[in-house]
Amino acid sequence: MKLLNKPLKLSALQIRLTKTLLHLLILGWVIITFYQSVTDNLGADPVKALIHFSGIGALNLLLITLLISPAARYLPAPALMRFRRMLGIYVFVYAVIHLLTYISFELQFDWSLVVSEIIKRPYITVGMVALLLLTALTATSPNKVRQRLGKRWQRLHNSIYLVVFLALLHFSWSRKTGLQEPLIYWFIALLIVLPRLQTLKQRVTRSR
Amino acid sequence: MTKRFKPSQRFKSSEITDEAVFSSRRSVLKSMGFVGAGALLSGSAAARGWFDDDDKPAFKARPLDFTRNNSLSTDETMTPYAKVTSYNNFYEFGTSKDDPVENAQDFQVDPWSLKIDGMVRNPITLSYDDILNKFPLEERVYRLRCVEAWSMVIPWLGFELNKLIKLADPLGSAKYVAFKTLFDPKQMPGQRNPFMGGGIDYPYVEGLRLDEAMHPLSLMSVGVYGKTLPPQNGAPIRLVVPWKYGFKSIKSVVRITLTDQEPLTTWNRLAAHEYGFYANVNPDVAHPRWSQASERRITKGGLFSQNRIDTERFNGYQEVAPLYNNMDLTRYY
């Protein structure tokens, strides 16, 4: 079943425009939210609000990024693939903002507390591992690096699924009780990941 | 039973209250066109209530008569009314901190019935009017330390819990006091829908040891900032125990029962290793998932006026320490 009767193609200009729009949207959102927090217009506790904004933002972007390749294949709209790397990098950017907000505004540069919280609190440790993986993926995203890595690139980038798992674990664990939004996110993530299990398995065995 | 104590803070007359900030802020936001832009990437960002378009008629708080208790009030900068009344943990109205202000505005507080029963000689039932008028009201500015490592400074109006208990005349065998929040799924969406209420087994139950309950710092609050409590803050009557984590200060209380058994309190039952029965503020006992050694004080100002301060034992209310002589507070956390 195809939704489009002709594969969606975009001209170079259209791609450039869409990218600009995405940059404006994703970065603009950060800027507006930080502006609101500085002017005390982000609820009673601007720090918590920023941590939530960036955490949920990173997670949403992550899930959107994962939807790109099935959308490109099944719509079909191969042009969408042109936006995947950019969105993926923004996942990393939001996660870094999330961490920096936590260090600078939540813990206010109390470095001994930062270190002890990262080590002692499992949900923070899990978040940190997810961020380290995202860092590796971002660092290996340029085409040149990708070519140099060859087959190993795909293997490394399959760990994005591990990032999803860790991020959701981190999200659920950060809550005082379980039955909330995290469950909805787990459900959505399953919907996205399950149909790919077959492909993933093949990829993993092939790359051995 | 009550112990002599020295107040830990003296009140200085440096008080500023700004309730107008809230409403003016809303209109500024609206005029800037941010309004309603709540949700795309931020999903559930804690800011929703501030940007909502649909202004539901807010609960009408009415002014109360009171005298100020300076000796039991702190002179620290108070948390503005707008923040005290828009950032609440009251899972009966939803688990986000901005849910209660959204969902509780038409909560019925009158008629109300508060029962004091159990091991007492003289069980009492207070009506809404009794709650507000039976005892002279005092204003006390207390620190409130949430178990989530943030804190506020709030001017409560109320009366000492010990007055109520004395009136009921407890039996000698009574050792504990159990408190219960209203159970009314029709009015409280969190009690109707486990997704909204965090899967908690309602009604919410809290408890104190009788000597804790009799301590002069333990307050039954009926108002805040000179007026009756808004529903999101636990209208029409709630407990305030300033040396314990906020979840002990149960809201919208309908029943107070004297007993000889330690009550099985809600959070303790849900996660005993994280939330103890005592829940005294204690910087030396970490929550398993975060440190309790310091806290972020929520006052006025945006991102750059946030300050993290050291958390004090008993939230700075050292006068309660004698209640816990010979108790290992790392074990009874």
Ligand code: HEM
């Ligand atoms: C660098 C390591 C990380 C640290 C130190 C960290 C820290 C935190 C903290 C302190 C919270 C707030 C818990 C609370 O008090 O409610 C949180 C929530 C959250 N984090 Fe992270 N995090 C990290 C990495 C990540 C990553 C990589 C993601 C996603 C890709 C993520 C997604 C989330 C989400 C979705 C929430 C829940 C937000 C909400 O409750 O609305 N975090 N994180």
